[in-house]
Amino acid sequence: MSSNNNMTLKLKIWRQKNNNTKGEMVDYVLENVSPDVSFLEMLDQLNEKLISNNEEPVAFDHDCREGICGMCSLMINGEAHGPQARTTTCQLHMRQFKDGDEIAIEPFRAKPFPVLKDLMVDRGAFDDIIAAGGYITASTGNAPDANAIPISKINADLAMDAAACIGCAACVASCPNGSAMLFVGAKVSQLSLLPQGKPEAMTRARNMVEKMDELGFGNCTNHAECEASCPKGINLSNIARMNRDYATSILKGK
Numbered sequence: 001m002s003s004n005n006n007m008t009l010k011l012k013i014w015r016q017k018n019n020n021t022k023g024e025m026v027d028y029v030l031e032n033v034s035p036d037v038s039f040l041e042m043l044d045q046l047n048e049k050l051i052s053n054n055e056e057p058v059a060f061d062h063d064c065r066e067g068i069c070g071m072c073s074l075m076i077n078g079e080a081h082g083p084q085a086r087t088t089t090c091q092l093h094m095r096q097f098k099d100g101d102e103i104a105i106e107p108f109r110a111k112p113f114p115v116l117k118d119l120m121v122d123r124g125a126f127d128d129i130i131a132a133g134g135y136i137t138a139s140t141g142n143a144p145d146a147n148a149i150p151i152s153k154i155n156a157d158l159a160m161d162a163a164a165c166i167g168c169a170a171c172v173a174s175c176p177n178g179s180a181m182l183f184v185g186a187k188v189s190q191l192s193l194l195p196q197g198k199p200e201a202m203t204r205a206r207n208m209v210e211k212m213d214e215l216g217f218g219n220c221t222n223h224a225e226c227e228a229s230c231p232k233g234i235n236l237s238n239i240a241r242m243n244r245d246y247a248t249s250i251l252k253g254k
Contacts (some may be wrong), residue, residue: 005034005035005083005173006027006031006032006033006034006035007032007034007035007083007094007097007098007099007100007121008030008031008032008033008099008100008147009029009030009033009042009097009101009102009103010027010028010029010051010100010101010102010103011012011027011028011030011046011103011105012025012026012027012102012103012104012105012106013026013028013058013104013118013119014026014046014105014106014107014118014119014189015058015084015118016115016117016118016146016212017119017132018115018116019114019115019116019249025104025106027137028046029048030042030045030046033094034094034136035093035094035095035097036093036094037093037094038065038090038091038092038093038094038155039074039088039090039092039094040060040062040065040072040090041084041095042094043060043105046088048059050153050225056168058118058119059116059118059119059120060074060118060120061073061119061120061121062090064090065090066090066091066107067087067088067090067091067166067231068166069166069175070088070166070167070168070169071168072088072090072168072247073107073108073168073169073170073173073187074089074090074105074106074107074108074119075104075105075106075107075109075121075173076089076092076104076105076110077103077104078104078171079174079229080108080170080174080229081168081170081229081231082096083096083165084096084232085228086231086232087190088168088231098105098140105119107119107120107121108121108123108169108170108172108173109121109173110169110172110173110178110217111178111187111216111217112172112178112180112215112216112217113125113172113250123167123169124199125180125215125217125222126167126183127182127214128211128215129180129183129184129187129208129211129212130187130208131201131216131224132207132208132210133185133203133204133205133206133208133211134187134191134204134208135191135199135200135201135204136196137199137200138196138201141220144227149195149196151249153194155193155194156194158189158193159189159191159193159194160190161188161233161234161235162185162186162187162189162190162193162234162238163186163190164186164232164233164234165183165186165187165190165232165234166231166232167183167228167251168231169183170226170229170230170231171183171225171226171227171234172217172226174224174225174228174229175218175220175223175225175226176223176228177218177219177220177221178216178218179217179218179219179220179221179226180212180217180240181217181219181220181226181229181239182208182210182220182226182230182234182236182238183211183225184208185234185238185239185240185241185242186229186234186238186246187208188204188205188208188238188241188242189202189238189241189242191204192204192205192241192245194239201245202245202248202249202252203249204245205242205245205246205249206245206246206250208242209242209246212215220239224236
C-alpha cells in the first residue's frame with residue numbers, strides 16, 4: 001500500500017490524435033493518488049505529470065464538475081461514468097478504487113459521436129435532435145402569473161424528473177444498439193407533460209425521433225442499460241411516452 005493511504009494506479013487510457021487517425025490504449029502508472037480526490041482530479045494529476053515530462057496531456061471533457069453539465073463522459077472499466085450508480089464522472093471519487101487497481105478509461109462510443117481527441121467526442125448530434133423539435137411556441141410579452149396555468153402535481157413531478165436529463169449520453173454509450181431513445185424520450189416528456197408543450201407535442205415527437213434516426217442512432221430493444229447507467233435516474237417510461245406521441249403523430253398525419 002502507498003504511504004498515507006494514497007494509491008498507485010495502473011491506467012489504460014485511449015489516446016487518439018483526431019477522428020482521422022487510429023487510436024490505441026496507452027498504459028500509465030500514477031502514484032500518490034488520494035482516495036479523496038475526484039476521478040477528474042486524478043486525471044488532472046496525471047496530466048500534470050505528463051506535462052512535467054514534456055509529454056502530451058490527455059484531452060478529456062469537463063466543465064462544471066458538479067454533476068450538472070453532462071460533459072464528463074467517460075467509460076471507466078466498461079461502465080459509463082464508472083462503478084457508482086447515479087453518479088457523473090466528476091462526482092466519482094477515487095475511494096471507489098483500491099491501491100494497485102488497473103483502470104481502463106475510454107471515450108463514449110457511438111457512430112454519431114466521432115472522437116475529437118483522446119477521450120473527447122463530438123456530441124453535437126444531441127444538439128441537432130433538440131433543434132429538430134425541442135421547443136414550445138409561446139406568446140411574447142409579460143410572463144403570466146405563476147398560478148395562471150393549473151398543472152397537476154403528478155405531471156409536474158414527471159416533467160421535472162424528465163428535465164433532470166443532462167444530455168451526457170451515458171444512455172447511448174451503454175446501449176448495445178447505440179440508442180438515444182432515453183435522451184429523446186426525456187426531452188419529449190419534459191415538454192409534452194406540461195400545458196405549454198401540448199400544442200406541438202405530436203409534431204415535436206415525430207421531428208425529434210426522425211432526426212435521431214437520420215443521425216444514425218440505434219433503436220430500443222429494452223435492454224434497459226440506459227436507465228441503469230443514467231446518472232440522473234431517468235425512467236424508461238419516458239421512452240414509452242415518446243413512442244405513444246410518435247405513433248399518434250403518424251396516425252393523425254401531423
